């Protein structure tokens with residue numbers, strides 16, 4: 001579910017429902033440390049299908065596609081101290097066709113998931129801690145494929161930046177296998193937020209710690225729809241970093257390196273976390289040409305990359321970026337003033353020093369500036385705490401004006417939840433806001449274009465929401481021209497676990513309708529022999 005910052009929930013400590021068993025009967029569960037007190041979502045750990053979801057209102061007939069979402073849902077009980085952002089990747093997909101929704105929830109069958117199922121228990125330990133793992137799986141592929149899910153080249157790709165993608169069947173969600181681009185590039189990891197260039201029709205991606213755990217190596221490259229790798233470029237950070245998201249323009253790729261360092265071996269041998277927040281470390285923009293041997297700027301040498309910095313802060317997720325005259329790049333993102341990943345080394349984090357902020361900003365990079373330069377202060381386009389930015393990806397890398405954001409409207413209160421979705425027109429400053437119920441939360445929205453040639457940002461948003469007072473989750477569909485009320489709400493018979501990220505995928509073959517996600521429909525012939533309702537014959 002929605003989080004303060006990104007994949008994370010910072011929520012008020014509540015007395016979990018399960019603790020009543022402790023109070024009343026003295027019964028406890030080894031799972032309680034994971035689900036409570038910091039989580040907001042109930043137990044998941046199931047796979048299911050639903051046909052024809054209960055819908056209030058009308059789903060526009062023009063909508064034809066699938067919304068793939070990634071949930072974090074450990075299949076076996078994690079060890080104490082595991083943050084709720086770590087766990088097996090569990091896909092929840094919603095397919096909309098002819099005004100109806102079918103859905104499916106299914107685990108990504110990673111090697112790690114299969115090994116633990118075979119053993120019947122947890123074998124892997126703390127996130128990226130090499131000392132916290134069962135000896136029998138030391139050589140195994142440990143990725144959980146639990147962070148993002150995208151469509152590329154006929155595959156659904158389940159992504160986690162600790163490893164390479166897993167490919168899934170778009171209709172059945174069956175796991176096809178790991179590393180669909182095998183052997184073409186030496187990188188051992190993959191981005192959680194690769195970008196599709198709609199004009200070049202290529203997936204632009206990167207790997208950090210690309211030569212293995214805690215290495216300084218970054219590799220950027222692109223993948224064509226046939227799965228062939230192009231434009232491979234390697235460079236090194238000054239220390240192992242965490243560039244979780246980034247931007248692309250026609251000629252450049254820019255990664256946002258967050259202010260984290262890798263803990264020492266001693267800390268990890270003692271069972272500690274992998275990441276360590278560095279309170280004063282500047283935010284870094286790592287800039288690389290998309291064609292490394294032919295940078296599109298006279299001041300850049302082939303093969304070069306540069307780092308630009310700004311004051312301390314977190315750019316976890318990014319909006320759009322574009323090029324202007326004379327080697328100027330414009331990039332949009334939030335800029336968060338506090339550590340949203342405080343569950344790593346929680347005992348060491350003292351919390352924000354002032355009222356938390358996460359304004360929506362626009363940054364300027366002058367590519368003529370030398371490596372190591374500090375960027376000028378950004379423009380503030382909208383004040384507040386925002387995350388989960390989405391924009392019309394037909395304009396990726398080109399100037400755009402519409403961005404959709406999740407907003408936390410009540411920071412610093414006992415309920416610091418993402419509870420609103422905002423539409424911002426950055427040219428006019430105009431905003432529209434959809435607020436959930438008072439006890440509601442929203443997860444990252446997805447944008448559905450109204451048609452192939454519609455205006456920028458025109459169409460619908462879809463996002464998951466739930467309320468503390470309800471045991472049912474909701475899919476809310478908003479018309480982007482009217483945030484006053486949804487056009488439709490589809491109701492789930494349960495509350496879902498935390499969504500990390502998700503993406504809308506239009507029907508890739510619009511000439512024929514999509515099958516329901518509920519699998520093949522078997523043929524059947526009525527059998528008169530057993531009919532008891534045949535009086536009219």
Ligand SMILES: [Fe+2]
Nearest residue numbers: 006192244501
């Ligand atoms: Fe993310």
